Amino acid sequence: MTVPHRFDLATRDGARALLEAAVRTPSVSGDEAAVARLLVRALAPYVDRAWVDEAGNARAEAGTGTRALLFLGHLDTVPGVVPVRIEDDVLYGRGSVDAKASAVAAAVALARAPAPVRAAWTLRWAGAVEEEVASSRGARHLLATLPPPDLLVVGEPSGADAVTLGYKGRLRVRLEARRALVHTAREEATAAEVLVEAWTRVRAWTDAVNAAAPEGGPFGRLQVALLGLASDGDGLVERATAELGFRLPLAWPPDRLRSELADLELGGVAVRADAGEVPVRGDRDGVLARAFRVAIRAAGLRPGIKVKTGTSDWNVVAPAWNVDALAYGPGDAALDHTPNEHLPLREFDRAVEVLESVLVRLAGVETNAQTPDRS
Secondary structure: OOOOHHHOOOOHHHHHHHHHHHHHOOOEOOOOHHHHHHHHHHHHHHOOEEEEOOOOOEEEEEOOOOEEEEEEEEOOEOOOOOOOEEEOOEEEOOOOOOOHHHHHHHHHHHHHOOHHHHHHEEEEEEEEOOOOOOOOHHHHHHHHHOOOOOEEEEEOOOOOOEEEEEEOEEEEEEEEEEEEOOOOOOOOOOHHHHHHHHHHHHHHHHHHHHHOOOOOOHHHOOEEEEEEEEEEEOOOEEEEEEEEEEEEOOOOOHHHHHHHHHHOOOOOOEEEEOOOEOOEEOOOOOHHHHHHHHHHHHOOOOOEEEEEOOOOHHHHHOOOOOOEEEEEOOOOHHHOOOOOOEEEHHHHHHHHHHHHHHHHHHOOOOOOOOOOOOO
16 A cells, blocks of 8 residues: 555654644644544554544554553543644644543554564554543543453543553532522522531541641642532422532542542531542552653653653542553643643654564564664
């Protein structure tokens, strides 16, 4: 099959062209079909199989090994238009950091995987849909249709020189206060006042939990934010609601937090919580972490380890896939979702190089060859 030059993934320019094309293709959560088709078409000449699955995920597979490695990235972005352009070898655009660059870097590494790697491993790649919204539809479809991989690399920006070994969990909670409507001249607390008092108690309880926590820093704290307040009534009953968002450290999985909140004295305010996502922490001495450290050093970089207070699809799959995992991808996560989202293309090149090296090392392939010139 003839490969269009701009997507000749064996070359640096072809890989960069695919990334730019992906960033130029809008893919706000729920509308990822166009970019999924683009990536599947680009990968098809290089892999054993490439397709768009029933959930809308872009998928690819290569290799026949008995061990399976899954690259799990995501294709969707948050809303907001960041004009796509390249200035001074820097790519600007929504998704250039979060997280099309991570997905494309892994796709290119998969496309370049040599025969000995494909003999040792079954390599799977997924560009998942709806990661940026609560549904995580793409990741949940993979859970339902794939066996657990032996190793999992989640595509999220860590910087080309670092891996991410932890994400906090999350839980959304609704507080609801109801009371029969009375005349405002009576000195009785309104539903809104009861609700505010309950929120104050939840916040004070959270502060007390953190004061007693053995691990400090943002990753070790139970965080809570007041996301919204509303009140209404029908002439007989008045109602007030508050939406809370919790970020969960390792010591506070969703089940524990739901149980503790149910036991709080909140003046009759009802507490309703969603299923939540568990916090995750990878093994810094695991197979993947070791392989990435060596590969990052081989690329002339100093390896680092990060943990994040946000969540990713790793949190979604972790309860069912208890496997060696970490997150990796080019870009500065501080630029996620911002109007100035951008990625130095040299960093993208480095991340591809690191991912290629990781695959070779995991396969135990001995090579003394110089890194080929892919320009």
